[in-house]
């Protein structure tokens with residue numbers, strides 16, 4: 001049987017007519033044969049590379065599939081257990097971003113009062129994922145399961161809704177951080193827009209649509225100069241892409257409310273801080289630097305005006321989240337069809353007493369008993385706003401929201417947690 005090489009390049013001498021041309025032909029053939037060998041080798045290498053690449057992609061998807069942390073009967077049972085309600089007329093709540101700062105606190109508070117809670121978090125590395133894992137362990141010790149997965153994974157979300165008929169969704173998963181949006185703009189679109197739409201699609205299709213409470217941001221006020229910021233103030237001048245994606249979220253949720261009858265409550269958080277907080281935020285990263293003897297950079301506005309924030313303590317925000325859940329009316333639609341008008345609300349959850357950044361640093365210095373090495377620079381054009389100040393009368397009227405922790409007290413609690421959590425290590429890891 002002829003070899004493949006032979007089939008492609010037949011070497012039968014009889015095909016050549018005279019002997020004289022035979023030697024020439026042989027030379028030609030040798031040369032041709034070596035070219036053909038090279039060609040075959042090249043083909044072989046191309047085929048090898050192609051099969052290697054497809055094997056790699058198979059392995060990648062396979063790894064994703066096999067290492068997937070969800071699926072299976074045991075997992076479904078865990079989800080059901082976590083969603084179990086232990087109080088009369090209690091809720092079963094899907095908390096997205098449950099391994100995050102606000103998400104972990106809200107999940108614990110709901111579980112403690114007897115609601116069922118299932119967490120979802122993608123454990124991304126925007127900041128130290130080991131802190132998120134530690135929060136997960138804390139929640140797990142209270143029988144709260146956090147499913148590891150991304151908001152954009154519609155299959156996973158669908159599966160969770162197949163297993164549990166969630167009465168509420170507390171949507172706190174997001175790409176946070178105002179200034180990081182200049183570094184990684186697409187991560188904001190991925191989580192705050194695409195992820196939000198994926199979640200809303202699943203919610204609107206549910207037979208019994210859940211009521212949704214979700215985290216917007218004080219940053220939507222952008223260049224607003226009316227003080228204090230009220231929900232009816234302009235929010236069409238965001239100063240950062242982060243703010244723009246949160247503002248887009250308010251519009252997107254409005255659409256789902258209008259077309260599908262989803263009950264929506266958006267919460268504009270004002271610089272939330274406290275134990276188990278976010279290491280990317282100023283109060284947290286300043287604490288770490290101060291303890292390590294490193295300088296901190298404090299931004300200042302034009303004419304050396306200090307920046308100010310309406311810092312809001314986590315426990316107050318948790319009360320606001322729960323008040324919102326408790327007063328949320330049911331969604332009116334089911335299976336993607338609206339059956340009547342549904343509730344759409346937006347609330348500020350702030351503290352109503354802004355504090356300047358240098359004053360916040362002074363409080364940290366006192367609690368830490370260490371002087372900060374302060375380096376003042378003019379606020380770069382990176383999306384920051386000079387000040388925030390919440391008018392909270394709407395939330396007070398609707399569900400009695402009343403923050404009770406001032407910054408001095410809240411930072412004391414934060415520092416106590418920080419020192420206990422990081423010990424002598426001061427967050428070097």
Ligand SMILES: O=C(O)[C@H]1O[C@H](OP(=O)(O)OP(=O)(O)OC[C@H]2O[C@@H](n3ccc(=O)[nH]c3=O)[C@H](O)[C@@H]2O)[C@H](O)[C@@H](O)[C@@H]1O
Nearest residue numbers: 176177178217218219269270271281282297298299307384
């Ligand atoms: O209220 C909100 O909606 C937002 O609050 C925070 O954003 P921000 O207020 O900018 O909080 P930090 O990043 O902790 O900054 C606080 C203040 O410290 C200042 N800062 C920050 C970092 C730094 O190195 N130096 C410095 O002076 C900032 O300019 C700002 O005035 C959160 O990071 C956002 O996710 C959230 O949406």
